[in-house]
Amino acid sequence: MANFDFLSISPDLVLIAFAVLFLLMGSFSRTPGVHNYNMLSISAFSLAILFNLLLFGSKRFGFYDMMLYDELAGIFRFIFYGIGIIVSLMSDPYIEGKIKHKGEYYALIILSIVGMSFIATSYDLIMLVLGVEAMSLSVYILAGMFKHDEASAEASIKYFLLGAFSTAIMLLGIAFVYGTVGTTNYSLIVQNYNKYLHGGIQTGIFLFGVAAILAGVLFKIAAVPFHMWTPDVYEGAPTSVTAFMISGVKAASFFMLIRVFLIALKVAVFNFVDIMVFISIITMTLGNIAALTQRNIKRMLAYSSIAHAGYMLIGFVALNKTGLAAIVFYLIAYALMNLGAFAVLVLLEEKGKDLEHVSGCGFLYPFLGLMMTIFMFSMVGLPPTGGFMGKFYVFKGALEAGYLWLVIIAVLNSAVSAYFYLRVLVYMFFEKPIDAGGALRTSSATVTTALVLTSVGILFLGIFPQFFFEITTKYMTYLP
Amino acid sequence: MIQEYLGYAFSFLAVVLAISTIIQKNPVYSAASLIGVMLMLACNYVLLNAEFIAAIQVIVYVGAIMVLFVFVIMLLNIEYAKREKLYYRGRIFGVIIGVALLLKLLIVGYSMAIKIQQGDLPVPKDLDSTKVVGKYLFSNYILPFEVISVVLLIGIIGAVVLGRKERPNGEQKEEVVVKTIGSTH
Structure with missing residues (x-):
């Protein structure tokens, strides 16, 4: 089946071409400082979206069954490219003057998204590992791009060492799976499992492999036993990069979880439901409780991202159509609200990183105050925002699967989370400003565009949730 | 049958050398033990009829990566690593999990x-292992083979961007100020 289907990877080819162009522009241009890299990268992502739109709706195997492009992979490609556009919009004023290699910065963001896109279309564990490596390696470098900031360097090295270790564990798991079923192709794994291993005591070593793969994936998701790196890395990395990690890398990792465990390893997934219930509960509880005591807003959002991972894992515990489609919906809302909140932080960072420093900013900058209100309401899960509908659908899926007590724990958790999300708004609106207002140095039209896009997206998801949820339900064809 | 016993022997030596890598106090001895682990793995690959992988293992790990390790040890001039203090805190927990x-x-x-x-x-x-690897690398595994080039490109960018020396903007300005003061005097 030598089907060299170049059309199905055309968005990735476009993006790689643009990334190489950025690298060459940095070295061959006579005036390297003046290029509008962000506009170029936005046009790259727009082109990729266009190509993906042409492909959408078809189901294609390609390159000796190394990849499978289906509708859900298409939806996730749209999510990744959209995240790329918003991150490009908010990066430029923030990294101006702090990063000398702007071309490399955008090239790495693009290449990381290429890696995510390969994860989304992978149909072989080898392609999956390469996608994960391309995605994570770029992010390790991006996290250390502020070379004169010690926290940034620390974040980079910490993420790199722990991430490399987690990838090694995942590779070990893949080796065990290969050793027992003799293949890395998703559909052949299921076939060979049924042929060689079904119903015997021989599944032990296969299950060990699956568990190691699960550990690698949960590390990327930042679920609790593997969450230690999250606060330091998210706090230390440049804010625009944190926004990218918290939305893009997490979306890709969740799709990796769904795709690998519901296509290739669906034979073993029910063995892990009990563990996942446990992980989901401690993830959201620990994330929320740790976030309560944080004064640094970025660190608070890092712990909140752990808690959100816990909510999303409920959908994976439910393992039914509603729950899994709800994860996709939740991921879109979650990416939008985090990108928005970080875009506000990008602007306010010159004031300082702690809660005290944003005192009174809500009235000094009414637009930013309004935006932050929308994003924080969405994080708590208040209507009419996307965060509310995401939680609603996830809980609905869990209820359909009969996990009433799990939903009760999750609702209690989100009640706890209201305290630290709304505290940001309390500081912004009810505390006295520490200094006079005046225009923010980093404010620019591109960040404002990013803010408008994300807030409109969140309100749209909250007011007309049916539109997206029907699409995700329709295309959620991976079922155990 | 003799192959099986040889396999066990090589594996046992590999484990012993791996433990030695961890517990040696002199980093040069650690590096030497790690070279031993790689060689034992290469021997196991030969027993499994994968001569090509064995050769690559020796060339890449022993020839390139370990030489790099030894270079770094030489340049950093580390004589004895203080491991006891570094790893003491979580030791019991780690041993239990292990x-x-x-x-x-x-x-x-x-x-x-x-x-x-x-x-x-x-x-x-009828093909030897080198030809089999080549055949599959350029047919069934052509897409992963090409995607690896993207991953390597990212690695190169990282090495260049993070490795290059940069002066902070503020420092340069200070130098200029100092020079002008010097010239006026």
């Missing part, structure tokens, strides 16, 4: 027999 994992692997390993004899991809009998 032993649990080992027991799990041993139990699982002894309680099962792997039914499959070889992987799904057919290996032509």
Whole structure:
């Protein structure tokens, strides 16, 4: 089946071409400082979206069954490219003057998204590992791009060492799976499992492999036993990069979880439901409780991202159509609200990183105050925002699967989370400003565009949730 | 049969050398032990009829990566690493987890027999292992092979961006100020 289907990877080819162009522009241009890299990268992502739109709706195997492009992979490609556009919009004023290699910065963001896109279309564990490596390696470098900031360097090295270790564990798991079923192709794994291993005591070593793969994936998701790196890395990395990690890398990792465990390893997934219930509960509880005591807003959002991972894992515990489609919906809302909140932080960072420093900013900058209100309401899960509908659908899926007590724990958790999300708004609106207002140095039209896009997206998801949820339900064809 | 015993012998030596890598106090001895581990793995690959992988293992790991390690040790001039203090805090916890994992692997390993004899991809009998690797690398695995180039590109960018020396903007300005003051005097 030598089907060299170049059309199905055309968005990735476009993006790689643009990334190489950025690298060459940095070295061959006579005036390297003046290029509008962000506009170029936005046009790259727009082109990729266009190509993906042409492909959408078809189901294609390609390159000796190394990849499978289906509708859900298409939806996730749209999510990744959209995240790329918003991150490009908010990066430029923030990294101006702090990063000398702007071309490399955008090239790495693009290449990381290429890696995510390969994860989304992978149909072989080898392609999956390469996608994960391309995605994570770029992010390790991006996290250390502020070379004169010690926290940034620390974040980079910490993420790199722990991430490399987690990838090694995942590779070990893949080796065990290969050793027992003799293949890395998703559909052949299921076939060979049924042929060689079904119903015997021989599944032990296969299950060990699956568990190691699960550990690698949960590390990327930042679920609790593997969450230690999250606060330091998210706090230390440049804010625009944190926004990218918290939305893009997490979306890709969740799709990796769904795709690998519901296509290739669906034979073993029910063995892990009990563990996942446990992980989901401690993830959201620990994330929320740790976030309560944080004064640094970025660190608070890092712990909140752990808690959100816990909510999303409920959908994976439910393992039914509603729950899994709800994860996709939740991921879109979650990416939008985090990108928005970080875009506000990008602007306010010159004031300082702690809660005290944003005192009174809500009235000094009414637009930013309004935006932050929308994003924080969405994080708590208040209507009419996307965060509310995401939680609603996830809980609905869990209820359909009969996990009433799990939903009760999750609702209690989100009640706890209201305290630290709304505290940001309390500081912004009810505390006295520490200094006079005046225009923010980093404010620019591109960040404002990013803010408008994300807030409109969140309100749209909250007011007309049916539109997206029907699409995700329709295309959620991976079922155990 | 002799192959099986040789395999066990090489594996045992590899484990011993791996433990030695961790517990040696002199980093040069650690590096030498790691070279031993790589060589033992290469011997095992030869026993498994994968001569090409064995050769690559020796060339890449022993020839390139370990030489790099030794260079770094030489340049940093580390004589004795202070490992006891570094790893003391979590040691008991780590030992418990490690032993649990080992027991799990041993139990699982002894309680099962792997039914499959070889992987799904057919290996032509008339080709040696180098040709088989080449054949599959450029047919079935052509897409991963090409995607690796993207991953390597990212690695190169990272090495250049993070490795290059940069002066902060403020420092340069200070230098200029100092020079002008010097010239006026």
